[in-house]
Amino acid sequence: MIAQAAIEDHGLIGDLQTAALVDTDGTIDWYCTPRFDSPSVFASILDTGKGGYFRIAPDAGTYRTKQLYLPGTAILITRFIMPSGVGEVIDFMPPNTGEATDQHDIIRALRVTRGRVRFRVDCQPRFDYGRGRHDVKVEGGAVKFTNRDLDLWLWTPPADESARRPAVSFEGQGDGATAVVELAQGELTGMVLRSNASGASHRVEPGEPMRLYEETAHFWQSWLRQSSYTGRWREMVQRSAITLKLMTYAPSGALVAAPTAGLPEQEGGERNWDYRYTWVRDSSFSIYALLGLGFMDEAQAFGHWLGDRVAEQAGDGSGPLKIMYRVDGSSDLREEVLDHLDGWHGSKPVRIGNGASDQRQLDIYGEAADAIHLAVTHGAGVAHTGWKRLNEVTDWVCEHWDEPEEGIWETRGGQKDFTYGRFQAWIALDRVIRLAEFTGRPAHLQRCVVERDRIYDQIMQQGWNPSRGAFVQHYGSDVLDASLLLMPLVGFVAPNDPMWLSTLDEMGKELVSDSLVYRYDPSASPDGLRGSEGTFSMCSFWYVDALARSGRLDHARMVFEKMLTYANHLGLFAEEIGLTGEQLGNFPQAFSHLALVNAALNLDYQLDHGAGHVDVVGAALA
Incomplete structure (x- = not known):
């Protein structure tokens, strides 16, 4: 049995339709195929005994490990440094940028750069989150794992003395297969794990893995050259851009919230959700970031995906939009518990699906309208049917904005009059008004203006707590909420408004720990769940933005620099x-x-320009 790695001890590889995690000990301990939201074949990050894994590491002795990405790419290198030599495992997935496909490859290359290293290969798949049975067939340099719904082929290219590539021969072990290969300095070999290759040849021509390596490196480096970002934090921003691209489902343009499920917000706790879906909430932040970095195609693709969701009808009482969808736009996210898995460090229950998908969350309408407004003001078009549907969504907001809801944090403690949901409803109406004026399209402007102004007046009267000197989480409370850091970012309040500056000060006293920001205090605002949680990195970066817009540039820069130190070894x-x-x-x-x-x-x-200015993209929000 392998050891369970810390969450941060991982790198991400992917092919733009699915992804895998590789830990610092050379183990792929999370991989779902053929899509992000498909059942796993490796899930030892959630259960080392029943989850399945694919490990390549030195066979014996003590060693140190280091990980890095090939610069400007999503090609991950895990280095093993030991007295006998230095070995490397190079992991990548050739990009699948076209239509959805069931065939996906993980390529794992082994090489030695100093001395000699003896590697042990151990592939132990467990299909359907460890619930499915499979057969194993070993054929020398190839292994076939056959499940009712999925086939996996693992093979290595034949021996090639001219390329200094030793032969590898697999042996069956339990429900998996193992191999041992010893490499000397300058020697290399490679392995390909192919999913859903039923009936397809598993053979490759000599040199094909190297060709795929070069093509994959070229793809990522060419893509990154499209970025217009030349600012102070180029390395971190570029790594974030590649990471976001890795979490984008190319056939639809949708961005998953994370490629994993069940990792806990507190070790041993129950806040263990499945994030392999696309939230409407992510849309405006995604499009803002993509436009700001110069990735126009990705921004438009996500905008089209969002527009398709607006053009649909949810068909239930939660409203015309679901809060989240699968990457293909479907909305069946029934939540279930995987009782047979122990969870990361015993954190149970392990959930797949997401029961919050049917909640009413008013803020998604503001975020959707904001995203569409951003896209249109930067060159995207709006078809007649799409505009008509957007007006229908706006009518729904006009009728329902003054109703309780579950809120941005998807708590399970009952519906409330959340301030964040109210001011995002204000954004929804405000952006549609602006779009109608910008495009000359027909809209129910008088009604939108009246309701928008009613929302504003209500928030200033009920969302503001005079005794607290701050905008609060929900009406009638004195609880602070980091989601309200977005109020000046999206133009609801002026960043130098005394009411806002007082709110910012109160948040700094109560929600901020060094550079880290809690989203709210669960003890002050019960959310229906047991246990506590860490600080939210998203909120910490929102705090940086709010400080900067409010003229506190030195503080903002120091908080930002400190936040970067909390990234893992790969950023x-x-x-x-x-x-x-x-x-x-x-x-x-x-x-x-x-x-x-x-x-x-x-x-x-x-x-660069002095406090109080907004950037080109932000000008569309102010």
Whole structure:
């Protein structure tokens, strides 16, 4: 049995339709195929005994490990440094940028750069989150794992003396296969794991893995050259951009919140959600970040995906939009518990699906309208049917904005009058008004203006707590909430408004620990769940942005620089940071990296132009 790695001890590889985590000991301990939200074949990050894994590491002796990405790419290198030599495992997935496919390859190359290293290969798949049975057939240099729904082929190219590639022969072991290969300095070999290759040849021509390596490196380096970002934090911003691209489902343009499920917000706790879906909430932040970095195609693709969701009808009482969808746009996210899995470090229950998908969350309408407004004002078009549907959504907001809801944090403690949901409803109406004026399209402007103004007046009267000197989480409370850091970012309040500056000060006293920001205090506002949680990296980056817009540039820069020290060794962030700096929650988290990019874009601009200015993209929000 292998050891269970810390959440932060991972790198991410992917092919733009699915992804895998590789830990610092050379183990793939999370991989779902053929899509992000498909059942896993490797899930030892959730259960080392029943989850399945694919490990390549030195066969014996003590060693140190290091990980890095090939610069400007998603090709991950895990280095093993030991007295006898230095070996490397190079992991990547050739990009699948076209239509959805069931065939996906993970390529694992082994090489030795100094001395000699003896590697042990151990592939132990467990289909359907460890619930499915499979057969194993070993044929020398190839292994076939056959499940009712999926086939996996593992093979290595034949021996090639001219390329200094030793032969590898597999042996069956339990429900998996193992091999041992010893390499001397300058020697290399490679392995390909192919999913859903039923009936297809598993053979490759000599030299094909190297060709795929070169093509994959070229793809990522060419893509990254499209970036227009030349600011102060280029390395971190570029790594965030690649990470976000890795979490994008190419056939639809949808961005998953994270490629993992069940990783806890507190070790041993129950806040263990499945994030392999696309939230409407991510849309405006994604499009803002992509536009700011110069990735127009990705911004338009996500905008089209969002437009398709607006053009649909949810068909239930929660409203015309679901809060989240699968990457293909479907909305069946029934939640279930995998009782047979122990969870990461005993954190149960392990959940797949997401029961919050049927909640009413008013803020998604503001975020959707904001995203569409951003896209249109930067060159995207709006078809007649799409505009008509957007007006229908706006009518729904006009009728329902003054109703309780579950809120941005998807708590399970009952519906409330959340201030964040109210001011995002204000955004929804405000952006549609602006779009109608910008495009000349027909809209129910008088009604939108009246309801928008009613929302504003209500928030100023009920969302503001005079005795607390702050905007609060929900009406009638004195609880602070980090989601309200977005109020000046999206133009609801002026960043130098005394009411806002007082709110910012109160948040700094209560929600901020060093550079880290809690989303709210669960003890002050019960959310229906047991246990505590770490600080939210997304909120910490929102805090940077709010400080910068409010003219506190020195403070903002120091908080931002401190936040970067909490990234893992590869520059990746999970959802949360724990008390001792450990990463918590699903990993890596799209929202954390989106917020990092947006904070860097705005902070760069403020430092270059002086406090109080907005950047080109932000001008559309002000």
